[in-house]
Amino acid sequence: MMNKINELEQYCLKKEEWMNGYIKSFYSKDKNVQEGILIKEEHTRKVTAIAYSLAVHLQMNEHDALLARIIGLFHDIGRFKQFSIYKTFNDAQSENHALLGLKILKEQRLLGELTETDQTLIEFAVKNHNAKQVEPTEDRRYLFFARLIRDADKLDIFRVLQPYLTTDDVEPCSKTFIGQFKNGGQCDYNMIRTQNDRKLVRLLWIYDVNFSWTLDKIVSQGYVAEIVKSLPQTEDMKKGFALLKKYIMHKLQYEDKPFCYRDEKTQ
Structure with a gap:
């Protein structure tokens, strides 16, 4: 061994x-x-x-x-x-x-x-x-x-993209993206049309984070808060922000389960 x-x-x-x-x-x-x-x-x-x-x-x-x-x-x-x-x-x-x-x-x-x-x-x-x-x-x-x-x-892509986070984008997010954001879904990257779409996609990644350990680091390093602050503060977007916050708080309540799917033949 x-x-x-x-x-x-x-x-x-x-x-x-x-x-x-x-x-x-x-x-x-x-x-x-x-x-x-x-x-x-x-x-x-x-x-x-x-x-x-x-x-x-x-x-x-x-x-x-x-x-x-x-x-x-x-x-x-x-x-x-x-x-x-x-x-x-x-x-x-x-x-x-x-x-x-x-x-x-x-x-x-x-x-x-x-x-x-x-x-x-x-x-x-x-x-x-x-x-x-x-x-x-x-x-x-x-x-x-x-x-x-x-x-x-x-987790590291949030770090990589942080220096490129813009805050004065005029074009709004696409309606399709806003709709998915309000429902907590993933988006097709090929449908990105505006800079705010790109930022919103980063928030939607949160719903695809698998482990609380990862999510805790993303949140604690301020990545989510910075992106939320940079996006349009419309009523639709605020609904998405509230849903996202609720999801994060819920997921962080649970500890990750230890890995238990070992293939004994490799041990």
Whole structure:
């Protein structure tokens, strides 16, 4: 058991070193490209740490906590090639960065040292980390890891986007988005039309946060309050704000349940 854990930890360290070199291969003299690559480099580092911390919070065993760390490391591996080619992080204007990431994982044979069970789990989590909804699966373990990386990703994206939060946008939110906001639903990112739509989408992410641990950090770091303050204070929006506040207060009352969907064959 201990040898397997040590081997997996060594794998993590080796792939983190590989990832550092891989990311640096996309460094550019083009100021805009370099800025984008550096943003995603820091994001990758932080999500890797967040995923591991969340796994520890959920009382995962060391094997599964290390898998969470690996998923965090590789979740956005497709972003670097995406930005170097298309000069955008917008999947709709380029290609799905999660699917691109899966191609890179395969091309670079990055998962070959792992068991087939761990490989398929990592691939599922990477594939679904940015989806509107996690694809249906009867494997509770797959689902748990997908939820974990989605939370880790969202938590740091709030940080990444914070410097770009504008407060003087004139165009209102789209009616469709306002309607979904009042009902606590998710929106189709392809329907974003205004800057206020983009900000509202960030609030709607709250309804897709899976763990109280994550939500507590998002709220305590002031991300929700700042976005609410930046949006139009219409009656419809106030109804959405009230619903969101009620949802947050309710979710934060409950402690996260420890991870208990272990596959004993991997232990």
